[in-house]
Amino acid sequence: MEALNKEMVISEIEKLRNEIRHHEYLYYVLDTPKITDAEYDVLTLKLRELEACYPEFITNDSPTRRVGGGVSSSFTEVQHLSPLLSLGNVFSLRELEDFERRVHSEFTPETLIEYVVEPKIDGLACSLIYEKGQLVRAATRGDGVVGEDVTHNVRTIKSIPLKLRVAPGAEIPELLDVRGEVYMPRVAFMRLNAERADKGEAEFANPRNAAAGSLRQLNPEVTAARSLGFFAYAVGTGAKPYHAESLAMLTAYGFRVSENWQKVQTISEVWHLIELHDKKRRELAYDTDGVVVKINSVEQQKTLGATGKDPRWAVAFKFPPEQAETTVKDIIIQVGRTGVLTPAAVLEPVRLSGSTISRATLHNEDFIKEKDIRIGDHVIINKAGEIIPEVIRVVTEKRNGQEQPFIMPSQCPECEWEVERKPGEVAVRCSNPHCPALGREGLIHFVSRDAMNIDGCGPAVINQLIAKGLVKDPADLYMLTKVELLQLERMGEKSADNLLAAIEESKSRTFDKVLFALGIRHVGAKVARILARRFGSIAKLKAAQMEELSSIDDIGPKIAESVVSYFAVPLHEDLVQRLSEMGLNFMMPETEIIDINHVFYGKTMVFTGTLPTLDRTTAQNMALAVGAKVASSVSKKTDYVVAGREAGSKLVKAEELGVKVLSEQEFLALVQE
């Protein structure tokens, strides 16, 4: 009796939930509501009451549970199941045809290639993970590999099903990784900005920024009130053999998929669709910034592969960005930490896609010459990648003859030294080793996030420290006292304590960071790490000669020369000495040092088959940790193949080529030596 009753309640609740889910689907996904808002409210209220009576039957996928979990204090990082790739951009028919040519060159002439063309929503990419049909995690794109966990906010988006729509009896996928774009409809954006303006809060520049800001709310209730939408456009894990099938599957599972996608076979058809999308984009309720063109067949996608970050099987055609016209008031010169003189245009401030632009980089002398940019010119600017202002061209018809051609100064604006331009180089340099710009910019680099990461020490503070004569080089930072800091403007007790603590804390940075912070030419974050791990200590690095350095992978003669000549300067030697006395790390932890005598050092290794105890990534990481290179296919350059069960063709090839084959056991024994 008891059990029967319980089942009746559950079935009643579930029936109600499904009804609500269906109405949400009709309203938010299909845009064809069958009931009024009031009727919808009645249904949800009824469900809430029922759930309140039987809290033990509340499930996480219930439509009443979109907002839950309360306010959190931060976002955690999550690794994507497979990377969320970014797409290469094309801006013209010509570039689109180049794409077509590249694709066709990989296949025989008679191969049928189908393209799927879909609008590119201007929002932010997210990955939604469904386990057994339930939404369990949502993450932003981040750097493509690791993103931020925004599950609690994404749950509030009503066009995202908390539970996949699966027909009764149909199979529920174990794991599904849905990729799509979270966006804010234009109406919602305008309403939000109006509200913010009323409250005297800063307005968002565009719907995309608003969507991003809304998704990064710590309180999901705020997100829920922002009426965000979601378009699904791809499947990671769980994809079908054809992209078009994956889209159809997403539609069936209850996602909103752009209804305007089409499958075509030629680039001229693609171009035709792009023109159509461009014409129609103003009529849509949301912003689009282009059109995505993908190869339909996943098998063909795999053949094409990826180059670095971008897949070779898809491109994003970008609509021409917003432009603005303004005048060049002046051209100024900035001196960077390497002594390069960089010209910048001072512009008459102008609004452009949400912000006011007053400056634009002009890169170098050649750029100005090529575009013939003169002081007083009218110019067209846009924002490259929606962020960085760029001068596109001069409006020559508006010239009146008063414009001043730009002449690169022959002296450094900071120290009046003669500047030089080496043959074959674009950059003009001030080579005064005591140029104040070098010291200042060097310090700014030293404290920057990827180097010593000293918080509360921005350019404003650095400039004051130099002006007051408190700091001349990075080592002086570690001698600062609170009394000295309090002399600075806008520096109170609290900020001074924080800054001192941040400086102290920076002493824990590892050697590779310290090496990068020194700012040796051609030694960026990556190269610094390679050098730090290869030599282990500053003493060994200093002792290294040209040949030894340039024999290292990724280090060529230029970098080697730069490193050797850096340490040959007494001033630099002295700096390193003092920093070392201050307690900075000039040694790599033992575990991070690469042993060049290790059997696998510099060897190319391929892992294949199922290893008995390790998973493949772990094994590969172990190999990388001792300085091996991991490759995916066997060639005559391969030194070792580590093979597990069901190793297949790679093992056969290794045997053919006479490459040494190791078992997991042998690999482990050798790697741990």
Next chain:
DNA sequence: GCACCTCGAGTTCA
């Protein structure tokens, strides 16, 4: 010697 990729360096605004 050339093509391709990766890295370094400089960059804007809120």
Next chain:
DNA sequence: CTCGAGGTGC
């Protein structure tokens, strides 16, 4: 984000 330049593979 974009450019130039360094490094490497063909």
